[in-house]
Amino acid sequence: MSLPTINPTKTNAWKKLQDHYGTFGNIHMKDLFAQDKERANKFTVKWDDFYVDFSKNRITEQTLNYLLELAEEVKLKDAIKSQFSGEIINETEGRAVLHTALRAPKDANFKVEGVNVMPEIYAVKQKIETFTNQVVNGELKGFTGKAFTDVVNIGIGGSDLGPAMVVDALQYYKNHLTTHFVSNIDGDHVNEVIKKLNPETTLFVIVSKTFTTQETLSNANTLKAWFLKSATEAAIAKHFVAVSTNIQNVKAFGIDENNIFPMWDWVGGRFSLWSAVGLTISLAVGYKNFDSLLLGANKMDEHFKNEDFKTNIPVVLALISVWYNNFFKAESEAIIPYCQYLNQFATYLQQGIMESNGKSIDRNGNPIDYQTGTIIWGEPGTNSQHAFFQLIHQGTKLIPADFIGFTQSLHGNQDHQDKLMSNFFAQTEALLNGKTEAEVIAEGTASSIIPFKIFDGNKPTNTIFINKLTPESLGKLIAMYEHKIFVQGIIWNIFSYDQFGVELGKQLASKILQEFNNSAVNNHDSSTQNLLNHYKRMS
Numbered sequence: 001m002s003l004p005t006i007n008p009t010k011t012n013a014w015k016k017l018q019d020h021y022g023t024f025g026n027i028h029m030k031d032l033f034a035q036d037k038e039r040a041n042k043f044t045v046k047w048d049d050f051y052v053d054f055s056k057n058r059i060t061e062q063t064l065n066y067l068l069e070l071a072e073e074v075k076l077k078d079a080i081k082s083q084f085s086g087e088i089i090n091e092t093e094g095r096a097v098l099h100t101a102l103r104a105p106k107d108a109n110f111k112v113e114g115v116n117v118m119p120e121i122y123a124v125k126q127k128i129e130t131f132t133n134q135v136v137n138g139e140l141k142g143f144t145g146k147a148f149t150d151v152v153n154i155g156i157g158g159s160d161l162g163p164a165m166v167v168d169a170l171q172y173y174k175n176h177l178t179t180h181f182v183s184n185i186d187g188d189h190v191n192e193v194i195k196k197l198n199p200e201t202t203l204f205v206i207v208s209k210t211f212t213t214q215e216t217l218s219n220a221n222t223l224k225a226w227f228l229k230s231a232t233e234a235a236i237a238k239h240f241v242a243v244s245t246n247i248q249n250v251k252a253f254g255i256d257e258n259n260i261f262p263m264w265d266w267v268g269g270r271f272s273l274w275s276a277v278g279l280t281i282s283l284a285v286g287y288k289n290f291d292s293l294l295l296g297a298n299k300m301d302e303h304f305k306n307e308d309f310k311t312n313i314p315v316v317l318a319l320i321s322v323w324y325n326n327f328f329k330a331e332s333e334a335i336i337p338y339c340q341y342l343n344q345f346a347t348y349l350q351q352g353i354m355e356s357n358g359k360s361i362d363r364n365g366n367p368i369d370y371q372t373g374t375i376i377w378g379e380p381g382t383n384s385q386h387a388f389f390q391l392i393h394q395g396t397k398l399i400p401a402d403f404i405g406f407t408q409s410l411h412g413n414q415d416h417q418d419k420l421m422s423n424f425f426a427q428t429e430a431l432l433n434g435k436t437e438a439e440v441i442a443e444g445t446a447s448s449i450i451p452f453k454i455f456d457g458n459k460p461t462n463t464i465f466i467n468k469l470t471p472e473s474l475g476k477l478i479a480m481y482e483h484k485i486f487v488q489g490i491i492w493n494i495f496s497y498d499q500f501g502v503e504l505g506k507q508l509a510s511k512i513l514q515e516f517n518n519s520a521v522n523n524h525d526s527s528t529q530n531l532l533n534h535y536k537r538m539s
């Protein structure tokens with residue numbers, strides 16, 4: 001069975017939303033709160049250690065009902081079933097999409113083409129656990145008999161961003177191993193990492209689903225060449241491991257078969273941190289914590305699969321985002337974690353959201369005449385307040401924002417935590433209420449300055465409030481956004497799991513690379529040609 005192919009703009013719910021948007025006009029959220037004392041309770045979902053308040057949005061109960069009707073009309077329920085039952089929903093690549101199987105319990109039953117994949121998943125998990133324990137305990141040693149001190153993850157995109165974000169987010173839980181990430185083809189990246197390494201005590205984890213990615217293979221070759229300045233070829237087996245679906249290419253690189261951690265083509269790169277792609281996470285925080293991350297994601301999967309849409313966190317967040325994207329024409333969304341540990345979270349979500357839903361052809365193969373993927377950006381609070389919040393508060397653009405916060409800190413310094421969280425609450429309150437002219441005048445402001453100090457307010461935010469940053473709660477949070485991506489892709493009638501848009505640039509780059517050897521460069525547009533010739537002269 002394939003995914004439904006319903007044009008959302010042709011649904012009854014869409015028309016209702018359009019009319020509703022027309023009458024919604026300039027309703028201020030402040031008035032909605034004043035009219036209904038129960039508003040916050042009505043638009044809050046409490047689930048496990050999550051408290052998600054979406055009341056500070058430009059919605060009424062009617063809006064939500066129409067959005068829920070839209071979900072029904074585009075057959076979201078069937079689509080969820082299709083995804084979890086291993087159907088080939090990544091139709092353009094002919095693949096199932098089963099990252100959810102990676103975090104399911106052992107006795108779950110996820111089938112790809114009739115075969116239960118759980119035994120394979122658990123065999124690889126076992127391999128990750130054994131290997132992690134041996135490295136962390138110092139049982140496995142380098143070529144001079146010393147235990148490992150450093151781990152270098154070599155990968156890019158989904159083979160880098162997920163592990164890098166999680167290792168950073170969970171650094172509180174880290175063991176003695178120092179982790180490094182090399183992704184960019186820019187030689188400065190690998191060069192700076194090399195400066196920090198001792199070949200005798202460094203473990204290299206090459207992560208590439210395809211094992212054909214230029215950046216990853218170039219960086220891996222550079223690191224191998226550097227390593228071989230101090231060690232023999234035989235030592236590679238002790239220091240290099242790989243995560244890939246392409247066993248043949250990994251072996252050709254010189255990696256011992258025992259050092260290969262397999263993955264599967266039914267795991268998309270940007271959804272792969274739950275697989276052996278997360279090996280560096282497991283090494284950095286220990287297998288138990290890695291497994292808790294998976295457990296958290298599995299709990300969110302169950303919530304997503306079973307919860308009524310009205311109180312289903314990923315579904316509600318996705319619907320509200322569609323409301324802004326397609327009716328208010330908001331172009332971007334900000335992700336603001338009040339947590340320094342989530343420093344890389346927005347960057348990570350950029351790939352997840354923009355590579356998945358940045359599409360303009362629908363599931364019937366026709367061009368789309370409505371907006372799809374949102375632009376994602378963000379930084380942790382409070383730093384972001386001192387950087388770009390001016391534009392969110394008083395600029396001309398509507399920027400819905402997710403505020404992510406934790407009731408309990410990990411550091412235990414209540415003074416810092418209270419100051420951080422007072423900012424967290426103050427910002428969403430200020431974005432909601434703004435400041436009126438009367439309030440500005442009452443502050444005794446000089447009359448010529450008054451207009452500059454008025455805040456319209458009415459700026460939407462979701463508050464995603466979690467008890468504590470743990471591997472499990474992080475797993476839930478990541479999975480929450482993964483499901484939001486899926487829901488939006490279904491509504492927009494696009495394929496979320498391919499990424500053909502990244503190919504053209506890659507193809508041209510390899511053509512240009514070959515042309516560097518030619519004496520003259522032609523058959524480009526005149527701009528590109530001039531630039532190439534200038535580079536050839538000057539480099």
Ligand SMILES: O=P(O)(O)OC[C@H]1O[C@](O)(CO)[C@@H](O)[C@@H]1O
Binds near residue numbers: 210
């Ligand atoms: O793991 P690989 O095959 O090296 O691919 C890395 C990344 O490249 C992409 O295919 C395109 O940027 C991503 O989807 C993927 O995460």
